[in-house]
Amino acid sequence: MSENRDYYEVLGVDRDADARTIKRAFLKKARTVHPDVSDDPEAEAKFKELNEAYSVLSDEQKRANYDRYGTADGPGGSGYVDINDIFGGMGMDDLFSSFFGGGAGGGARSRRERRRGRDMAISLSVTLEEAALGCKKTISYDRLAPCEDCNGTGRAEGAQEKQCSRCHGTGYVTTVQRSFLGQVQSSSPCPDCHGEGTVIDHPCETCDGQGRTPSHEKIDIDIPAGVSTGRQLRVSGFGEAGLRGEPSGDLIVNVRVADHERFKRNGDDLYLVSDISIAQAALGCEIEVEGIMPDEVVKVTVPAGAQYGDTVSVNNYGMPRIGGGGSRGRLIVQLRVVVPTNLSNKQRELLRAFADEMGDDVASGKKSVTDRIKSALDDILD
Structure with a gap:
């Protein structure tokens, strides 16, 4: 805390305030300056300052030292105590759950959201020609798929899903801890139903009531024309299966386009090197180069006086633009003037x-x- 701030000033109490007044002042200010409830960019610093002031003034010996020496530990001491120690080892999430109706993390997610299967990711490599044309690729991978024996329900034939008697369907159990502030409640997933809120009286033996089993999958993926390295293709419902029939996650395909021996790619443009003679460079000419598409021949006009390293671009002969209505990038031809070595x-x-x-x-x-x-x-x- 800044040496210019007084602990009593921080809490907003008089120097003769009793323990009850100090406690009430701390709780009142904590509700407004905690970083999870305040938009003030300095909220974190202010709360640390408040914490430090209360940790000293709430302790009789430290308060006496502070009043006499200006520090909680006497001459030269720092006087700082972690607020978790003050509250009997309880974390700030539990403390502010009692203040604001939820922990610092903003509260637990709904069970349905938690039960949805995880998304999965897989890498897929394609050639530049495949990326230009678009293609269909078959990929294989392992995942947790819906159990075939129970159709993903997790229940054996005739079994029923009942409300968990321990958590009464909430998915959470509440524990109460005592501190000098009084009783503080905290919640954790129910150990009987693992946070689901329900239990199955006769679970499926194949999946042990989970509704999903390991499976090796093969699926076809449509690769759009113009795809580039780093693009993600999402296949809905082919990720990890959810618990007991809940929705499956998605499969995310990370595409990598392999390097090409002739073409270099930059966005939707393709670069190509082509040789021309001294005469062609000096007089100008028209040359033909192979494009990226099958049997594609591109005519390139070389201007008279072309120099080694000059480039000539031809529109609409590069890579297809995704969502571009059939348009393509440029083909950029770099000229390499070749000097003959065996002259007649x-x-x-x-x-x-x-x-x-x-x-x-x-x-x-x-x-x-x-x-x-x-x-x-x-x-x-x-």
Whole structure:
């Protein structure tokens, strides 16, 4: 607590207040400053301050030390005591359940919500082609499925489900603890019905009254065209079965699209590298590349003067857009200008002539005798 705050000021009581007045002041303030009931962003700090003040002033010896030395433990002491110790070991959930009608967690969920089966998750890998086209995949997994012998009820033939006599159908039992504040009630799931509120007089032997048994499942999953890594597909009712016929949870399929040897993906766009010659780059051309769809041929117009690494995009040849009404992303082609390594004599002469025209310095064109003989033969053959 801040050294500038006085414990009596925190509780709002006079220095001669008796124990009853201090207790009532604490309870009154606690109802308003506890973090679970106050919207004040400083509620937690204020409640800790209130807790500290009460832990000192409610103890006769610590209060005497505080009045004399300004600290609960005498000179140099801190005086702080955990509020759970003050209340006889009871947690704050139990204490504020008696204050506000529920614990700090906001109260228990309904039994029906608790009895619903758990959701399950499974990973599924598809190729980029499968993701582009959409496909149907068969997956297998293990789960708790409704018991076939009792149809998920958990009851043997002729058995009945009756109200639990211990908790009287509430699913909870209440215990009472005593503290200097008086009696404080706390609730916990009933040990006889495990929080269900009902018991079965003759449970199914196959599932031991649970209404579900281990099962190996195989189901078909529809993969939508355009699916991407990280997308979750939810299959309703194929998760873990609920207790005694309660609804099953869902199966959540986490999709992963495998890398492709030719295409790279970014969102709905596809990237592809294509080789072109020096002449094609300089003069411009039209090339054809294979698309992601079966037998798809994409015509790409390369502008004159294209440089190594330049890109050309073609609309509507990328991945399908989910919910896009049939539209697709772009195919982006990165150009890779390939320099020839095995030139014929005629090609070499043409390049030298081009270099001379451009004023470029190139290697000497002088030929050896062997080169001249080979050149003459090439000219004859040409």
